[in-house]
Amino acid sequence: MALGDSWKSRPGIRCPQVWRRTAFRHTALVSADTPRSPQEQALRHVASLSSGGLLDPELRVTLNFHPDRMASGTPILLKLAEDGVYHSQFVTGTSNGGLTAHLGGDRWRWESRIFGGAYDQAPAHERPVYGALDFRRKPVGAAPRFGSAHFRLTDETIPRATFCYPDSFFEPSAFGVATGMSLIELAETDDQDALDDYIEAQVHGQVRLDRHVEALVLDPSHRGTAVEDAAGHLPCPLEWHAGFRLTVEELRLHPDYRGQEHVDLGAEIAVDGHLDPRIIGDAARTGRYDPQALKKVWHCLARFGSPSHPGGRAE
Numbered sequence: 001m002a003l004g005d006s007w008k009s010r011p012g013i014r015c016p017q018v019w020r021r022t023a024f025r026h027t028a029l030v031s032a033d034t035p036r037s038p039q040e041q042a043l044r045h046v047a048s049l050s051s052g053g054l055l056d057p058e059l060r061v062t063l064n065f066h067p068d069r070m071a072s073g074t075p076i077l078l079k080l081a082e083d084g085v086y087h088s089q090f091v092t093g094t095s096n097g098g099l100t101a102h103l104g105g106d107r108w109r110w111e112s113r114i115f116g117g118a119y120d121q122a123p124a125h126e127r128p129v130y131g132a133l134d135f136r137r138k139p140v141g142a143a144p145r146f147g148s149a150h151f152r153l154t155d156e157t158i159p160r161a162t163f164c165y166p167d168s169f170f171e172p173s174a175f176g177v178a179t180g181m182s183l184i185e186l187a188e189t190d191d192q193d194a195l196d197d198y199i200e201a202q203v204h205g206q207v208r209l210d211r212h213v214e215a216l217v218l219d220p221s222h223r224g225t226a227v228e229d230a231a232g233h234l235p236c237p238l239e240w241h242a243g244f245r246l247t248v249e250e251l252r253l254h255p256d257y258r259g260q261e262h263v264d265l266g267a268e269i270a271v272d273g274h275l276d277p278r279i280i281g282d283a284a285r286t287g288r289y290d291p292q293a294l295k296k297v298w299h300c301l302a303r304f305g306s307p308s309h310p311g312g313r314a315e
Contacts, residue, residue, distance in 0.1 A: 038122040039204035045116035046162040049175040052182030063131040065147040068281035077230035086207040090124035128202040139241040145195040148219040148277035210235035221278035246305025258296040
């Protein structure tokens with residue numbers, strides 16, 4: 001399918017010429033001598049570090065997360081429906097990665113370096129949200145290590161996103177923006193574990209669920225559950241991917257991946273000889289298990305129970 005024709009068959013997708021004008025308008029904005037906001041300062045700083053051609057306008061940023069967890073004592077999807085906005089971990093105080101989003105923490109320090117200090121004095125709600133560029137067009141989202149569900153963002157968010165490879169945890173030196181993207185080739189030629197095979201994205205400015213989300217995509221293990229009911233309160237379409245599923249038999253073949261203790265934990269919480277996202281979420285809500293240990297069990301499920309992995313079998 002030719003790039004110039006493919007946008008016509010996708011509702012809500014602007015033609016490449018319009019997308020390019022939008023991207024260049026953002027570039028001109030962030031090139032101004034006196035940036036008007038922390039977001040513009042951050043975009044300008046990362047653009048100065050980036051090189052390469054225009055990003056394919058059909059690619060999307062996805063925000064992977066666990067849809068059955070709690071946020072401030074409320075189911076996360078209901079909290080999102082109440083707020084109408086996807087917040088950064090500096091606001092929520094929660095994360096599917098490290099919990100370092102506080103003054104002087106690793107996340108604060110990374111952002112100060114990557115964005116040239118743009119957010120050092122900014123309030124928490126001004127900071128960017130984190131996702132990944134779905135350059136491999138994965139049905140389960142670009143970075144499933146962070147959760148079985150994902151929000152697929154609209155093309156409008158791409159020109160105000162910055163990118164880095166690898167993950168900012170590793171303090172990378174390779175960066176990209178919509179008008180200067182060389183990270184895809186870098187990622188494609190790298191030899192990473194499947195869960196680390198993503199280009200991190202930082203979206204600057206609000207991510208409103210009614211304007212900036214094409215769809216919420218859930219795992220089928222959540223069909224008929226409170227998660228599906230809560231998703232119905234969101235102002236965005238709901239979609240389903242093929243599903244993560246891992247048998248205990250397959251899990252036991254990979255003790256070196258996250259350690260034998262996490263294989264044993266996975267076998268302990270398994271139901272009818274298998275794991276899926278709902279089962280791990282149910283275990284998390286009991287409060288009986290270390291959340292970091294369950295995160296490692298999830299990594300095993302996401303790695304070896306993915307729909308694209310031979311060991312993964314969707315129901």
